[in-house]
Amino acid sequence: MTTLPAPTSTPSPWVLAWRRYRKSRLGVIGGWLLVLLYASALFAPFLAPYNITAQHEGLSYQPPQQLHIVHEGHLRSPFVYGFKQERDPVTFARKNVEDRENPIPVRLFVRGEPYRFLGVPTNLHLFGVPEGSYFFPLGTDQLGRDLLSRTLVGGQVSLTVGVIGVLISFAIGILLGGVSGYFGGWVDNLIQRVVEVLLSFPRLPILLALSTLIPARWPSTWVYLGIVAVLALIGWAGLARVVRGQVLAARGLEYVTAAQAIGARDLRVILRHITPNLSSFLVVTATLALPGYILGESALSFLGLGIKEPMTSWGLLLKDAQNFQTLRLYPWLLIPGLFIFLAVLAFNFFGDALRDAADTQSR
Structure with missing residues (x-):
């Protein structure tokens, strides 16, 4: 006596659509990129180290600061170099340069400028540096505002x-x-x-x-x-x-x-x-x-x-x-x-x- 094969269930249209979508690598990459962009927009006050209107005197048009983990040949926690003023040897104008003698540690989950997230007041930020120091990952604009x-x-x-x-x-x-x-x-x-x-x-x-x-x-x-x-x-x-x-x-x-x-x-x-x-x-x-x-x-x-x-x-x-x-x-x-x-x-x-x-x- 021969046994009949078990009937196979037909995938729903949504399952078929999901399978077709996953075959597009660029589409999947684009979808994840959109998730990251909208997540960064949603959590922008938490991710942003400074208020968008905060102007830092004397720090206009500062280039992006690099994150370092090696100082004088020794491995250490992430840090950045601060600024010190020097005179340009040609124009004699004052300009900010990296102060490589004083590394500034970059810490996670620090307290900073207050903001409201979903109506709840808080001052917790993803990263930051000690008070009195600055960290501009994407540099600053004409008024010294943090571009990031x-x-x-x-x-x-x-x-x-x-x-x-x-x-x-x-x-x-x-x-x-x-x-x-x-x-x-x-x-x-x-x-x-x-x-x-x-x-x-x-x-x-x-x-x-x-x-x-x-x-x-x-x-x-x-x-x-x-x-x-x-x-x-x-x-x-x-x-x-x-x-x-x-x-x-x-x-x-x-x-x-x-x-x-x-x-x-x-x-x-x-x-x-x-x-x-x-x-x-x-x-x-x-x-x-x-x-x-x-x-x-x-x-x-x-x-x-x-x-x-x-x-x-x-x-x-x-x-x-x-x-x-x-x-x-x-x-x-x-x-x-x-x-x-x-x-x-x-x-x-x-x-x-x-x-x-x-x-x-x-x-």
């Missing part, structure tokens, strides 16, 4: 602008695109004419024009919300057109017709039966749209029309590096641009991997 602290806190603005902007623009685009494709007729014509008008303008000029409407006297938080609103206002049009085409194709499917036949409301049919069918497309599109919002905020802040002091962002930090003479003398001012490059690249890699994972026809 400002870059970490600036990531909170640059990275969240994209997320909030995508949520707002996708809510508008999905709603208007779904209504346009589902009802058709004069509603479809009206919405599509508005979309065509928005898409006919070049992105950067209309972005600059809308950003100039934000009053300069607004506080930093209001300016931040204004930038998000501007980016979301011009970001929904392209999505609405694509969603309209998807809804036009989906409204003739059997389960949509059955829902209409039993008397389901139009809004319920759109949100419960049509929109979930677009979930994979929307997730991938959102991931690929995020870099555009990050670059848009960075461009506005770089041109002086975005985030204002005392708030900071990666684009605002790059504004200090727009002078070629300054950039030649102080190249570390370009470090925030490296974070923009890594974030945009990671989102593109991650989005491409998600697009492949969502492709049900791939093998």
Whole structure:
């Protein structure tokens, strides 16, 4: 008597998508890089050794300090060399140089400047040096402010602008695109004419024009919300057109017709039966749209029309590096641009991997 083989269970679509995603090495690397960037933004006050507004007198444009473990031939715990002033033999101007006779220990989990984390006041920082000494891993800017602290806190603005902007623009685009494709007729014509008008303008000029409407006297938080609103206002049009085409194709499917036949409301049919069918497309599109919002905020802040002091962002930090003479003398001012490059690249890699994972026809 022959025994029949045991039936094998078919993996769920989510399991198949996860397997396809893991096959993309660049996508996995991009995903982990995004986790690191957002984690650094979330824990920025803890990771940052100084307050972003703290100015250190006499320490402007200090180059990044190197971390050492060997002093005079002896191995010791991590330390940095402090500063001492000397006169330049040519210009006779005072300048700060490394004081190699007095190493300064770098300690973990030290008490420093107070801040609030998730509403809880604390003054614990990941690392620091004894009071009266300084450690600038990425150097300082023109006002002697620590560039590492400002870059970490600036990531909170640059990275969240994209997320909030995508949520707002996708809510508008999905709603208007779904209504346009589902009802058709004069509603479809009206919405599509508005979309065509928005898409006919070049992105950067209309972005600059809308950003100039934000009053300069607004506080930093209001300016931040204004930038998000501007980016979301011009970001929904392209999505609405694509969603309209998807809804036009989906409204003739059997389960949509059955829902209409039993008397389901139009809004319920759109949100419960049509929109979930677009979930994979929307997730991938959102991931690929995020870099555009990050670059848009960075461009506005770089041109002086975005985030204002005392708030900071990666684009605002790059504004200090727009002078070629300054950039030649102080190249570390370009470090925030490296974070923009890594974030945009990671989102593109991650989005491409998600697009492949969502492709049900791939093998």
